[in-house]
Amino acid sequence: MSTQSPPITTEVEIVSVAEQAPIDRPDVPIPLRKISADEILSVVGALLGSFCLVWVLFDYVLPFGGGLGFIVSWYFAFLALYAGITGLSHPRPVVIDRVMGAVFIGMGLLVGFVLVTVVVYTTLQGRDVLPHWNFFTQPASAGSLRGPYNKGGISNIIMGSLIQVSIAVGISFPLGIGTAVFMTEVGGAFSRVVRTVVEAMTALPDLLAGLFVYAVLILKFHGHRNGFAVSVALAVTMTPIVARSAEVALRVVPGGLREAGQALGASNWQTVRRIVLPTATPGLVTALILSIARGIGESAPLLIVSGFTTFANYNPVDGQPMNSLPLYIFECLKSGEPREIARGFAAAVVLLFIVFFLFAITRFLARQKVTTR
Amino acid sequence: MAGSAESGISPDQPITIRATLPWADRVFRRGVSGVAGLVLALFGSIGLFLAYQSIPTFNRYGLSFLTRANWDPELDKVGISSTLLGTFEVAVIALMIAFPVALGTALFISEYSPARIRSLLISLVDLMAAVPSVIYGAWGFFLLMPHAKLVSRWISLYLGWIPIFRVNGDPSSATWAQSRFVNSAFIAGICVSLMIIPIACSVMRGVFAQAPLGEREAAYALGSTRWGMVHTVVLPFGRGGIIGGTMLGLGRALGETIAVLFIISLNFNINFRILQSGFSTISALIANDFGESTKPQLAALFTAGLVLFIITLAVNTGAAVLIGRSRSGAATEI
Numbered sequence: 001m002s003t004q005s006p007p008i009t010t011e012v013e014i015v016s017v018a019e020q021a022p023i024d025r026p027d028v029p030i031p032l033r034k035i036s037a038d039e040i041l042s043v044v045g046a047l048l049g050s051f052c053l054v055w056v057l058f059d060y061v062l063p064f065g066g067g068l069g070f071i072v073s074w075y076f077a078f079l080a081l082y083a084g085i086t087g088l089s090h091p092r093p094v095v096i097d098r099v100m101g102a103v104f105i106g107m108g109l110l111v112g113f114v115l116v117t118v119v120v121y122t123t124l125q126g127r128d129v130l131p132h133w134n135f136f137t138q139p140a141s142a143g144s145l146r147g148p149y150n151k152g153g154i155s156n157i158i159m160g161s162l163i164q165v166s167i168a169v170g171i172s173f174p175l176g177i178g179t180a181v182f183m184t185e186v187g188g189a190f191s192r193v194v195r196t197v198v199e200a201m202t203a204l205p206d207l208l209a210g211l212f213v214y215a216v217l218i219l220k221f222h223g224h225r226n227g228f229a230v231s232v233a234l235a236v237t238m239t240p241i242v243a244r245s246a247e248v249a250l251r252v253v254p255g256g257l258r259e260a261g262q263a264l265g266a267s268n269w270q271t272v273r274r275i276v277l278p279t280a281t282p283g284l285v286t287a288l289i290l291s292i293a294r295g296i297g298e299s300a301p302l303l304i305v306s307g308f309t310t311f312a313n314y315n316p317v318d319g320q321p322m323n324s325l326p327l328y329i330f331e332c333l334k335s336g337e338p339r340e341i342a343r344g345f346a347a348a349v350v351l352l353f354i355v356f357f358l359f360a361i362t363r364f365l366a367r368q369k370v371t372t373r
Numbered sequence: 374m375a376g377s378a379e380s381g382i383s384p385d386q387p388i389t390i391r392a393t394l395p396w397a398d399r400v401f402r403r404g405v406s407g408v409a410g411l412v413l414a415l416f417g418s419i420g421l422f423l424a425y426q427s428i429p430t431f432n433r434y435g436l437s438f439l440t441r442a443n444w445d446p447e448l449d450k451v452g453i454s455s456t457l458l459g460t461f462e463v464a465v466i467a468l469m470i471a472f473p474v475a476l477g478t479a480l481f482i483s484e485y486s487p488a489r490i491r492s493l494l495i496s497l498v499d500l501m502a503a504v505p506s507v508i509y510g511a512w513g514f515f516l517l518m519p520h521a522k523l524v525s526r527w528i529s530l531y532l533g534w535i536p537i538f539r540v541n542g543d544p545s546s547a548t549w550a551q552s553r554f555v556n557s558a559f560i561a562g563i564c565v566s567l568m569i570i571p572i573a574c575s576v577m578r579g580v581f582a583q584a585p586l587g588e589r590e591a592a593y594a595l596g597s598t599r600w601g602m603v604h605t606v607v608l609p610f611g612r613g614g615i616i617g618g619t620m621l622g623l624g625r626a627l628g629e630t631i632a633v634l635f636i637i638s639l640n641f642n643i644n645f646r647i648l649q650s651g652f653s654t655i656s657a658l659i660a661n662d663f664g665e666s667t668k669p670q671l672a673a674l675f676t677a678g679l680v681l682f683i684i685t686l687a688v689n690t691g692a693a694v695l696i697g698r699s700r701s702g703a704a705t706e707i
Contacts, residue, residue: 068520069527097598104485107477108494111574114567115501118512125515175415178408186402194409199693201416203572203621205628205685207656211678212419214663215426236419239412268394269401290503297505300630303660326507330631333511341515348508359500 042085042098050077075106119352126346135346140310140323145332145340154328154347156312160227161324163316165295167231168238172295173288175235176242183243184250185272195247201240209236210301218305225307227316230324233301238291245290249283250276286362293358297351299326325351420682427676429669438676443641444658446670453677455643459558459652460681463633464626466562466647471569471626472619478570479577484603495578502571510635513564518555518636521563525554525648540649556650561636565629569622576621580614581607613695620692624685630656637661655681 054074082102086095128149129135134142135153143152179198183191213233218225253276261271277284307321308331316322325347332344394402430438434451441452482494529540540553584607592602608615633654639661640651659674659681666674 068524093598093601097600100600100603101485104477104481107474108481108486110474111478111501111570112497115497115504117516118504118508118567121512121516122508175408175412178405179412182405182409186405190406191409194413196690196693197413197416200686200689203624203628203685203689203692204416204419205625205630205656205681207628207630207659208419208423208678208682208685211659211675212422215422215675216418219426236415239415243412267401268398270397272401293503297503297507299505299507300656300660303630303634304663326505326631329507329511330634333507333514334635345511348505348511351505352508355503355505356500359496359503363496 038089039098042082043102046078046082046085050074050081053077053081079103079106122345122348122352126342126349129342129346130349135343136350139312140328141312145310145335145343146337147339149339149342152310154325154343154350156310156314157323157325157328157347158350159312159314160322161296161326163314164227164230164234164322164324165292167228167316168234168295169288169292171232171235172238172242172291176239176287176291177246177284179239179243180246180250181272181276183247185268185276198240198243202244204237204240206237206298206300207304209233210304212236213301213305224319225305225321226319227306227313227322229305230302230322231316233305234295234298237298237301238295241294242287242291245287246280246284249280249287252283253279282365286365289358289362289365293355296358297326297355299330302327303330420679420686423675423679423682426672427679429672430676433669434673438673439680442643444653444662446667446673451673453655453658453680455641456653456655456658456677457680458643458645460627460654460656460684462558462645462647462652463561463565463629463654464623466559467565467569467626467629468619468623470563470566471573471622474566475570475573475618475622476577476615479574479581480603480607482574483578483581484599484607495575498571498574498578502575506568506629506631509564509567510632513560513567513632514635517563518560521560522551522554525557525559529554529648537645537647539646541646553650554648556636556638556652558644558647558652561633561652561654562647564632564636565626568629568632569625572625573618573622576618577611577614580611580618584610617692617695620688620695624689624692627688628656628681628685630660633657634660 051074054070054077058070058073079099079102083095083099086098090098132149132153134150136158137155138151138153139156140152140154141156143150145152179194183195183198210233213229213236217229217232257275257279258271261275262268266274302324306324306327308327309321309323311320313320313322329344329347329351332340332347335341335344430451434441438452439457440454441450442455444451444453444456478498482491482498486494525540529538532538533540588606588610589602592606597605634657637653637657638651639653639658641653642651644652655677659678662670663674
C-alpha cells in the first residue's frame with residue numbers, strides 16, 4: 001500500500017491520524033505525488049522483457065509475421081509480464097490496479113496512434129500535389145484530373161464548399177439557436193419532447209437528409225441537383241448539432257443572472273436578449289464553428305443531391321451541379337487512377353486543414369472565456 | 374409587469390390579478406416555440422416523406438421486400454434481408470471494437486491522464502469526431518485493408534472452425550486467395566469503429582467526470598487502489614452513460630455511408646462469414662444505386678431508407694433516454 005502513490009486529488013491533512021494511533025513504523029510522510037522507482041522499473045522491465053520475448057518468438061519460433069501482429073503480441077506479452085513482475089512484491093489488488101491502468105493507457109495510446117496515422121498518411125499521399133501552387137488557385141477544369149499536377153486545381157471546389165456551407169449555416173443557425181433558446185428559456189413539457197427528438201436526430205444518418213431533400217426539393221418541386229439542394233441537406237444535418245451545443249452553452253449561464261434581470265423588471269425577452277445571449281456568446285460561436293466543421297466534411301448526402309463536375313459554378317440556384325470538397329475527394333479516391341488518387345488525398349489534406357483550423361479557433365475561444373471570468 | 378386592479382370598490386374583496394405577459398414576451402415565446410415546432414416538423418417530415426415515397430414499393434412487393442435477399446430491380450425481385458444482415462454485421466463488429474476502446478480511452482482521459490494535459494486530450498477526441506468520414510474511408514481502404522487482410526487470414530486460419538470466421542477456399546495454402554479477404558464486413562467494421570469511438574468516448578467521459586468527488590475520496594479513504602475506486606464508484610455511476618454512448622455509436626454505425634462505400638463491393642448473398650468478401654449495407658446500397666435508378670428503383674431505395682430511418686430512430690431515442698436518465702438521477706447527493 002505504502003509504495004503505491006495514493007492518487008488523492010485534494011490536499012488532505014494526514015498528520016492527526018498518526019497521533020491517535022501509534023504505528024511502529026517511523027513517522028515518514030507518504031509522498032503523495034511521487035512515482036516510486038519500483039513502479040518505473042517494473043514498467044521498463046516488462047516492456048524490455050516482452051519485446052525480447054516476442055522478438056524471439058516471432059523470428060524463430062512462430063509462423064506469423066507482420067508489424068501489426070508484432071505490436072499486438074508485444075502489448076499482450078507486456079501485460080502478462082507486468083502482472084507477473086508486480087505480483088512478485090505486491091498483493092493482488094495492486095496487480096489488478098496496475099494492469100488495468102496499463103490497459104486503459106494502452107487504449108488511449110491506440111486511439112492517439114490511429115489519429116496520427118490518419119493525418120500523417122493523408123498528408124504523405126498528397127505530398128506530390130500540394131507543392132504545386134496552381135492546385136489552390138486554378139479550377140479543376142483547367143486541367144485533366146489524370147493529367148500532370150501543374151495544371152488544374154481545386155479552387156472552384158473549395159469555393160463550392162464554402163458557398164454551400166454558408167447557405168447551410170444561414171438556414172441552420174437561426175433554427176438551431178431558436179430551438180436551443182426555446183429548450184432552455186421557455187421550457188415546459190413540449191421542450192422535453194423537442195430535446196429528445198433533437199438528440200435522436202443528431203445521430204440521424206446523414207444519408208437520409210440527402211434522401212429527404214431529394215424527395216422534397218427535386219422530386220416534388222422538379223428542382224435540379226444544384227448547390228442549394230446540397231445546402232438544405234447540410235442544414236438538416238447541422239441544425240441538431242447547433243441546437244445541442246447551443247443548448248449546452250445557454251445552460252451554463254447562471255440562473256442568478258436571469259433572476260437578477262427579472263427582479264429589475266426586465267421581461268423574458270429582454271433578459272434573453274440583453275443578459276443570456278451576450279453571456280453565452282463564446283459558447284454560441286463555438287457551436288457555430290463546430291457545426292461548420294461538421295458540415296464542411298459531410299459527404300453522404302452529397303452522393304444523392306449533388307452532381308460531380310470539374311467546372312466552376314458559383315451560382316447555387318441554377319440548374320447546374322456545384323461540386324464540393326468531400327465529393328471531389330470521394331470521386332478522386334475511388335477512381336483507381338494514381339494521379340487522381342493523389343489529387344484526392346491533397347484535397348483531403350485541405351479539408352483536414354480547414355477542420356483543424358476551425359477547431360483551433362474554438363479552443364482559442366474557450367481559453368478566452370476562462371481567462372476573462 | 375403583471376396585475377391590474379380591475380375595480381377597487383370594496384377593500385375586502387381580494388384583488389383579481391390577471392397575469393399577462395408583455396407583448397414582447399408573447400412574441401418572443403411564440404416565435405421561439407414556433408422555431409422549435411418548425412424543427413420538430415422538419416424532422417417529422419423526413420420520416421413522413423420517406424414513408425410517402427415508399428408506398429408504391431410496399432404495394433408492389435409487400436412484406437417480401439423485407440424477407441427477400443437479392444436486389445434485382447431488372448428482374449423485379451427486390452428485397453433487403455441480406456442488406457439488413459450486412460448492416461447489422463458491420464454495426465456489431467464496429468461496436469465490438471469500439472466499445473472496449475472507447476471505454477478504456479474515456480477512463481484513461483478522466484481517471485488516469487495527468488490533469489495538465491486532460492483538456493488537450495478531450496479536444497483531441499473531439500477533433501477525431503470532427504475528422505470527415507471520407508478521410509476515414511480513404512484511410513481504411515488504402516492503409517488498413519492491406520494489413521487487415523493479413524489479420525483476417527490469420528483469424529480464419531486459426532479460428533476457422535468457428536463458422537462465422539470461415540472463408541471459402543483453403544486459407545493455409547501457399548498462394549492464398551487474397552481477394553477473398555478484402556472488401557469484408559470485418560474490415561468495414563474496423564473502419565466504422567474509428568468513427569464511433571470518439572462519439573461513444575466523449576459521452577462516457579462526460580458521465581465519468583460527473584462521478585461525485587465525495588464517493589471517490591471515500592473509496593480512497595477505505596484503502597482502495599485507483600482501479601478499485603474506478604470499479605466501485607465511477608463505473609456504476611456511469612452505467613447509463615456507458616450504455617447510452619454505446620447506443621449512440623450503434624446508431625451512427627448503422628447509418629455510416631462513405632466509409633463503408635469505400636470498402637464494399639456490393640453483393641446480395643446472405644453472408645454470415647464476416648471475414649469473407651461480399652456484403653451490403655442499406656446506406657451503401659442507397660448511395661451506390663441512387664445515381665442510375667429508374668422511378669420504381671428509386672421508390673425501393675426510399676423504402677430501404679425508411680427502414681434505416683426507423684431502426685436508427687429507435688436506437689438513438691433509446692440512447693437519448695438512457696443518457697438523460699443517467700445525467701439527471703442515480704447520483705447520491707453528498
